Amino acid sequence: MSTLDVVSLLGAIATFLFGMSTMTDGLEKLSSGRLEGIMEKLTNNIFMSVLVGALVTGLIHSSAATTIMCVGFVNSGIMKLEQTVGIIMGANIGTTITAQILRLGDISSDNIILSLMKPEYFGPLLALAGIVLYMFLKGGKKKIVGQFLLGLGLLFIGMSTMKVAVAPLQDVPAFRELFVAFSNPLLGILVGALVTALLQSSTASVGILQALTSTGIVTFNIAFPIIMGQNIGTCITTLISSVGASKNARRTAMLHLYFNVLGTLVFLCGIYGAQAVASAAAGGLPFWGATMNMGDIATLHTFFNIGCTVLLLPFHKVLVRLVERTVPGDDDHEFAVLDERFLATPAVGLDRAHDAVVHMGSLARDNYRAAVELLSGYDPKKLELLQENESALDKLEGLLDGYLVKLSDHALSGEESARVSELLHTLSDFERIGDYSVNVSESATVLYERGISFSPSAQKEMAAITGAVGEALDKSLACYTTRSQAIALQVEPIEEVVDLMRDELKSRHIERLKSGACTVELGSQFLELLINLERISDHCSNVAIHILQQTAPKDALVRTDSHAYMKALHRGDDKEFEELYNEYREKYYSPIERFEP
Template sequence: MGISNLIALLSGVALFLFGMTLMGDGLKKVAGNKLELVLYKLSGSPLKGVLLGTGVTAIIQSSSATSVMVVGFVNSGMMQVKQAIGIVMGAILGTSVTGWIICLSSLEGGAGWVSLLSTSTLTGIVAVAGIILRMFCKHQTKRHVGDILLGFAVLMFGMQAMSSSVAPLQESETFLGLLTTFSNPILGILVGLVFTCVLQSASAAVGILQALAATGVITFSVAYPLVMGIAVGAAMPVLLSSLGANVNGKRTAFVYLLIDVLGAVIWGVLFYGANALLHFSFLDMTMSAVSIAFLNTLFRFATVLILTPFIGMLERQICRLFRDTEPAGPEKEDFARLEARFIEHPAVAIEQCRQALCNMALEAKANLEDAYYLIGNYQEKQFHFIAQREDIIDKYEDKLGSYLIKLTGKELSEQQNKDVTKFLHAIGDVERIGDHAMNIAECAKEIAEKNIVFSEEATRELNTMFAAVQEITYNAITAFTTGDLELAYRIEPLEELIDSLCDEMKLHHVDRLQRGICQLTQGFVFNDLLTNYERVADHCSNLAVAMIELESDSFDTHEYLISLKKVRSHSFDQYYEDYRKKFSLPEV
């Protein structure tokens, strides 16, 4: 085997890996980016986890990708380690499907119409169909189907290139002698392990083994330890993905290695122990691509079958190896949701952003209510608590904004684009509501330090105003977090009423100053409070408008508000009148 054969082998491996990735990505996109959410939502029991892990891995053609995704789920707190173990087991079994796809490359052509069943003919047909769909179809789903077909064709070409490059090895005495040493179980497992760690793909390692089997030089005694080593080496990409993960993320990654090591130990000891007594005659049987695929599937299936009942015990052992650190606060758990691993899986990433943004909005709402309570009930400890929560809200904005910007660089569906746009607009408004809550807390501090006391009339008006602000904040955040458009349409009438209340309250305050009921020192704080309340209502209005406009496939806040006030629909007037009665100011 010369240097040209080695280059051809590496080229075949490169084509194989690229084709496998292209086919898997196409299958995920045709599925509508829902595979990740299916894993997350439907993996309630160990058996469900195993079945789902097997199915998803069979589709995306990578146990590492499935397991890395699950490490992200656990690291972000979306999934428990026990759930993850079942999915990892399924991923270990599901990756064997690639070996059966590779078996198609061993189809031989015959005479006449039978030649259509040859690998080269089938691959050519699939490639032509794929490129037609990819280049000439405008519908996104059809183009993704084209990617699947092209990925399959490239994978087959890669397999053929690998098979052709290793064909001369069947006449190499040196190589045949080297293969004989691999029949030593320990050496064979180590070679398979190292080889897979280098390739970072168990499917590619099995593919090369199948290519070698096509030359007729691989026996069962050589293939069996290599298959076990390949299974153990497949844990390397998953272990690397856990770098920087929390304790539970590391546990999930390590369980992949533990399952494969236990499988190799259990079936290695049992097989070679039985062979020492029974002297199996099939050890010298020549392996084909099909028999390699069968051996690989059987080994993985047997491992999953025997370990599935012991998922609870595996979890306990993993937890003993990786002990818990101090529990994180709620906001850190939310930040952990924004996993870099999920960027490649937009459906999951957007769902995580939605949950984090909802919690951010609830924090801002809580700060607003706590800040108002400080007026007349000032406590330094509570003021610092509000300031700390405001810092957390600012961190939410930074983390969410950066994460959503990264998501915009990925291929998103129409609905996903809408969601990302809505979230990007919303985080600024929610953060500003938090800022105004902090401003109100500072006003409360000034009132306490200067011993400012408002008149009974002013206090009643401020209470009425805050009740209106509290309602618009609740409605806006509830509408946003639940997607309630009907509730969103009620925001703008209330915002307009709050603007009117502010103007009316300022006039009343000037009248009280003239009558000597209020002092000038009270006026500055009074106006500051009104300004902040009015700004909170404005940002609530922005949240509602973002929802309404994105549902109508446009985003022009200014145009929407102008048209809304010109038309003055019946519902707008009705909502405005209802709120005017509910939040009417006391008569002077």
């Protein structure tokens, strides 16, 4: 095998993987969240869960992506652990679709239509259609369809190039000997798992194995353990995504691992047991040493995953109990899912809705803390968890909006109607806090990717204002959770200090820009952060005002005219407010006055 063949192989693998990633991204954009919605709604029946898992994974061509969605849903409390079992089983079936598509490479016919379906013809045609839609036509949907077609075309191009690049390997004795060694089941499983873990895609590793069939040395006894290992290796991505998540989310990742490991053990015992019996009776199974083509690999991959599902589906509850024992303890991130049966009892329904809004507040606070930490120490895993939480916040907002609208259709007392209004306003505030936290994380990402950082004085200033906003957020969540008037009264003084700090820090940074001590790029990011932090504190103030309106006496100014109440506070009419304002001013603003900008 020449150097050119090696370079061609590496390039083909890169093209194949990039094509798969591009195609998957396009499909996810086309779904516009509808796939996740389907998963949420159709998973109470185990058989329907399997079907949904297979369909969703078949569309996005990634069992890991489907399982990671499940981890995110369980982590946010939208789905229960039991609901994910069927989806994970179905995901393993759906991930075989790509291999079935790639088997088109085995087509051999003089018919021009059939010939065009071969990867070496079909791939460039798809890529051409995709690039035309992606680059030259206007319109969001057309661009996304173009991205999908381009990715699929690159997938086929990569596959056909791989087949050509690996063809010389059939004449290399060392490669033949190496491949024969993979017939050892333990070594074959290990290699399959390691390659898949490295690529983070069983679909990609199966595609590479399909390409290797062109060498003519891939036999059943070699391919079988490798495919078993590939199904285990695909669990690595899910396990990584569960790091730092709730206990039930980690259990979801373990569920994926156990399903594939148990399925592998059952099939290994069955196939190798049958081979041992057949060897003693008639020289072994007839297909044991048969050479496999791309279609055979696809069929074996599909048969294994369907077989695992059929075998283990009756024991899905046992799998749940197994992972609960593996990851013991009560979940520290549980969330009572909204149940429409509570609508008949508005008081209970309102309590459940309140719990859900508190959960939203917790997610928003976690995202704020993660975003601030990214400013001082960038961590991609932390950013990934932040994005999962943001997705959960958006979904919870939609769920709660619909739930509260339905609750409003029932006969409610005046107090209950006021609580519905308060819940709707507060959930919107927490969702917006989550959005602004994402904006903060995006600024942190820009700073990291461009290799730039704030000056020491700017870092001190940023630490001071993020600390103030963090305390405002903690107190707003605490006052809402406990409905405490005393804590709610402490939020607005902090918000006023944040406004003061924003104006001062903005002026200081503009001076740094004028003097050349700061670049325009850094200056724009600093000012963008100030805007987002001040808006977070504004929403914290809104939450506190909602609580004051609900807990204050009926004739209190905050209930009759909240705008007049705020003006009175800022005029200095409230001594308690002034004392708290001076306390927080000394805590957060005074330290930045003591050092030169």
